[in-house]
Amino acid sequence: MAADDQETLYDRVGGLPFFTELVDWFYDGILEDEYLGPLYPADDLDGASERLALFLAQYWGGPPLYMEQRGHPRLRMRHAEFKITKRVRDAWITRMLAAVDEMQMEPEDRGELIAYLDMAARQLRNR
Secondary structure, three states, rough: OOOOHHOOHHHHHOHHHHHHHHHHHOOOOHHOOOHHHHHHOOHHHHHHHHHHHHHHHHHHOOOOOOHHOOOOOOOHHHHOOOOOOHHHHHHHHHHHHHHHHHOOOHHHHHHHHHHHHHHHHHHHHOO
């Protein structure tokens, strides 16, 4: 396999279905979460779920469906309106790590995914 044809995490975990399932685990019961629930509009939970799955899939080497639908991710800008404190960030990463734990992954892929999620959560904290 040429360097340009290197298999991505997206490929190794099974593509978009993996990210959709991961995000489904993350969002399961989120509206009842003390810190995260108020940040998510109940009437657009499906939309939020789809956007996160498409973003993660694209980030990890999948097709640019997120970009086609929403443009550049601009994560900090898109999250600026939300008060993301240390407590909110901790609740988000705790919930996301629990979702990762539900998934079948190779240890190296799991470690790579967790490192990214932790970094992203830290960068989005704005309070």
